[in-house]
Amino acid sequence: MYAFNIERPSTIAGAVDALAKDEAQALGGGQTLIPTLKQRLASPDTLVSLTGIPEMQGICTADDGALCIGGATSHAAVAAGASAYPALAALAGGVGDPAVRNRGTIGGSLANNDPSACYPSAVLASDATIVTNAREIAADDFFDGLFATALDEGEIITEVRFPVPEAANYQKFLQPASRFALVGVFVAKYADGVRVAVTGASEDGVFRWSDAEAALSGNFSASALAELSVPADGMIADLHGSAEYRAHLVKVMTGRAVSAA
Known part of the structure; x- marks a missing residue:
């Protein structure tokens, strides 16, 4: 030092x-x-x-x-x-x-x-x-x-x-060496809609998954995500996981967060 x-x-x-x-x-x-x-x-x-x-x-x-x-x-x-x-x-x-x-x-x-x-x-x-x-x-x-x-x-x-939501949950797929999020998803349900934010996945940093927000605002259930997918373009790819793997995890962790919330 x-x-x-x-x-x-x-x-x-x-x-x-x-x-x-x-x-x-x-x-x-x-x-x-x-x-x-x-x-x-x-x-x-x-x-x-x-x-x-x-x-x-x-x-x-x-x-x-x-x-x-x-x-x-x-x-x-x-x-x-x-x-x-x-x-x-x-x-x-x-x-x-x-x-x-x-x-x-x-x-x-x-x-x-x-x-x-x-x-x-x-x-x-x-x-x-x-x-x-x-x-x-x-x-x-x-x-x-x-x-x-x-x-x-x-x-x-x-x-x-x-602002404290009606319901919320954070799900983190842990990178065990660093304890950072390989993918982390925070879901928060408010009276005027649902917000979904994703960390650990994108090359541009934290982002909102707008398609999931729209689906969950109409039906706050993991089943509302069934027809959605996350593009792998722009996702981080490294020795811990490919871009496609992280894109898949975004949907999985969002579903878990909704169910837990």
């Missing part, structure tokens, strides 16, 4: 000021960033830790019933404290291993937008709102391809607001 400075602001305003300096990088739980630094894929002069900002931690319920989670809240805290949204709590409890769950944060995961991460599927399927120090971003506008988001330089995820 190379030498760098670290700042630990106690307020969002202090973090924004620290990130305005040249070669400064935000640090959440460090579960992605620290390995990246070790491999010299990034080399910021200063890391700005966000985990010491009280207003970015914790879980509460808003007046409109939405579940609000601070951007610096750990996966373990989400798993333990998001009982109002059981599917989200279960997803958080399946992220990585205990060490990752106790250090990694929801804001860090979303800002990194790994194509196989679990949280992006929950955010997209829930039509969640990503709140930053500067604005509010709808889930449909937030994710922008592999490791890319709508966040501007120095912008911080301070909170994520999840």
Whole structure:
């Protein structure tokens, strides 16, 4: 590891000021960033830790019933404290291993937008709102391809607001070595329709399966998926699974999620 400075602001305003300096990088739980630094894929002069900002931690319920989670809240805290949204709590409890769950944060995961991460599927399927120090971003506008988001330089995820659905479930086909999703599907049923978000499968990152959404909005049953198929074009192909295999898994995991929900 190379030498760098670290700042630990106690307020969002202090973090924004620290990130305005040249070669400064935000640090959440460090579960992605620290390995990246070790491999010299990034080399910021200063890391700005966000985990010491009280207003970015914790879980509460808003007046409109939405579940609000601070951007610096750990996966373990989400798993333990998001009982109002059981599917989200279960997803958080399946992220990585205990060490990752106790250090990694929801804001860090979303800002990194790994194509196989679990949280992006929950955010997209829930039509969640990503709140930053500067604005509010709808889930449909937030994710922008592999490791890319709508966040501007120095912008911080301070909170994520999840509308709680009538029914929901997340199913992950686990890649056992990394514990990332080979394919993960989050299904959420709301009064105005069903949303289905898929992670781990596409070369463009998390996406919504619109055909499944239309079918399930009319008949919330795994049988509604019987005549549907997912094209293999654009799916990830690697030593763990071909593009065709991942396309097949999308339908399988969606069916399981609907049945479990």
